[in-house]
Amino acid sequence: MRFRKIAYDPPKVLVFGFILIILIGALFLSMPAATANGEGLPFIKALFTATSATCVTGLVVVDTGTAFTKFGQIIILLLIQIGGLGFMTFATFFAFLLGKRISLKERILLQESLNNISIEGIVRFAKRILIFTAIFETFGAIILSIRFSFDMPNGKAIYYGIFHSVSNFNNAGFDLMGEFRSLTGYVDDPVVVLTVCLLIVMGGIGFIVINELYEYRRSGRLSLHTKIVLSFTIGLLVAGTLFILLLEYTNSKTLGPLSPGGKILGALFQSVTARTAGANTISIGDMTHSGLFLIILLMFIGASPGSTGGGIKTTTFATLIGAVWSQIRGKEDVVLYRRRIGYETIYKALTVTMSALFLIILMTMLLTITEEGADFLAILFETTSAFGTVGLSMGLTPHLSPAGELIITIMMLAGRLGPLTVAYAITFRRRQDPYKYPKGKIMIG
Template sequence: MYKKARAWLNASPPRTLAIGFALIVLAGAVLLKLPVSVRPGYRLGWLDALFTSASATCVTGLTVVDTGVLFSTFGHWVILVLVQVGGLGFMTMGTLFAIFLRRKVSLKERLVLQESLNQGSLEGIVRLVRKVITYALTIEAVGSLLYTLRFLSDMPAGKAFYFGIFHGVSIFNNAGFDLFGNYRSMAAYVSDPFVNLVSIALIFLGGVGFVVLADLVEFPKRRKLSLHSKVALSVTAALFVAGAALILIFEYTNGKTLGPLSFGDKAVAAMLHSISPRSAGVSTIDIASLRQATQFLMVWLMFIGASPGSTGGGIKTTTFAVLIVAVLAVVRGRQDVVLFRYRLERERVYKAITVTIFSFALVMTATMILSITENHMFMPVLFEATSAFATVGLSTGMTPELTDAGKLIVIAMMFIGRLGPLTLFYAVGSKPGRTLYRHAEGKIIIG
């Protein structure tokens, strides 16, 4: 019995990855439940501790309790460590310790790393991990320093340094946790271009993917970008510009959001809320006060999400790009799906379609269940379900009011969203085998 259980646990990298993340979530819940993690006079239930741990490990940022008010300094550091481990991946962190201890990374560990970083081969996987760690720590350090310098004018030096580190790590990892309290995120800085632009930069760097970052760093020497980097950067830029323009148009006269701001502040706020739904969860305006058109636009931005191999969620920018060019190929009557003059394998197109359908089905199922368990209108429920799946963390205010059943649904969605629906499917199911035969061709009418 023991051997069978052990064989099942070690059967595949996706299974190892899923179990590892689950254990980290449980360990985080236990640590957050400790009396030292909560400020005197406050209490934290087991389910709320599990929810917070899952949200931090899955770098989401949805909160059922006020992070800045309820948790102590120890609790904040537990959340920050969970965010760091969840953002970079526990296998990446484990490989970091192995490198420090000069221990050889085994083939099994390399396979799990390959699954964790969403890479197509094992070649150079450890070298990529070194780059991931270097880039992440460097960007987090710079972001934390910039935040600290800004916060020094609003709070004592010690608190400014503390807030700078927490928000630098949280926002780069697209987690969305903040310490400002009252569930207002960074609303106090809606008219501060420095904080907004630093946040936009951190969200972009955290969400574009470490493979793309490596390409950008090496671009001056190589003078070329990979196809993956071209697609990720192009879609990211297009969604950022289009999203910002539409948000600015939709909310320009909304007195509860962008209306009272100057044109410059409106433009900066629109840019932040265009890139934030791509998995960051940072906001400077009240999401519940946005017009429904804007909220629905954000649902689409959240569903698309960040790029592969990043700290973000969603179906990913490259998946969205493959779907678009596949549709265009069909409309134009072409057999090949082409991106930047490269023909894509049919397996890539099939995978993009599968990921999108799985993800859409999960969001719709969660939305239907939450519509039953929660006493809210459809749009906030859809927004919440999509935010959880895409590990975004934005909310219309529904999260603190979730029922116990609703919390469990959202926890499951955050977990699935962080792992990826296909990874979880491979972890639970049997290892896919190769078919040794082909069926006779049949024809059905489409459209």
């Protein structure tokens, strides 16, 4: 009986499901047919790449555009799509095709995978996710293919358009441009920048929000969750753009040489992508220290719940900001948009944030040991990027030791699943105590 309880525990199923997909992907990427040199990737590098793709991160130890064959690149693209939407969404899709009924256990797993509040209507919601994904990725692929066709043959442009649309909607950041250039060649191109920004934002706000926006004309209302996600997403994007523009405006290695319009596009793109996407149009390693620290903060916050992105999430950040503001004002309740936030939500937000900080501090410390001599800011940047499943890099990742690659691999998995899901998966028993201790008082501050 105990074994069955563990096997059917949703967090455990999700964690081991992701691990299984990663291992299968690593086996494919280690095959000779997957790499341009015909030798296959060493398994630790294949594992790193499969984890980065499945966890929609984008950190790479080899250049995707030159190291892999079309076969290897398509494997990476499939891992990105499965990891971005969640393997339970894909399982549901195949169940639809086979006419199979979705069981209660599968609905619970689907709810956990999509981070949905209720199990009610979860199958219908999964169908809509697949439709929304197809619409946005097709739109992005068409626009990018047309734009790329001016720079390369049509067949290659279509392939690049599809790859970059899927990669960026799923907030993965993988690219095929070669030599670790990402999209730096299109820094002041409004078509590429604005299209990719739209894909990243729509993938990062979460399918719950997209679904509510879709139903807004019929329902005429938005939930508290959607209001918080939209307001904080817009606020963070605008603030990030302005601060990056200010901090990098005269930097000759980033925004300095660009026209005023190009500077705005460059700052906007980095503000959007820092939230969890991983593509870049300026050289990240050449940014000022203040600019890099701002990117670290944005990566730590990340995207929104139920999305393809990582980080502690915008709603967690909003809850903490609300709690601090209420405490400063001497208010007992945390109120956002005239709605009181329950203490259990505040505790969960605090737990997620502290768990994330603990993971980042621990892994950064370990990397300072394994990557002795590496710049500390680069180590902290790479670690936060892995946790936020962002994929931005200061150039350290391709030079990591095998131990460093393993540490970042673990960090990417923890960031994609969330520290709480991982904690629940390795905890055998979770239950409320049948008693309460007497209240005590301690001094704070």
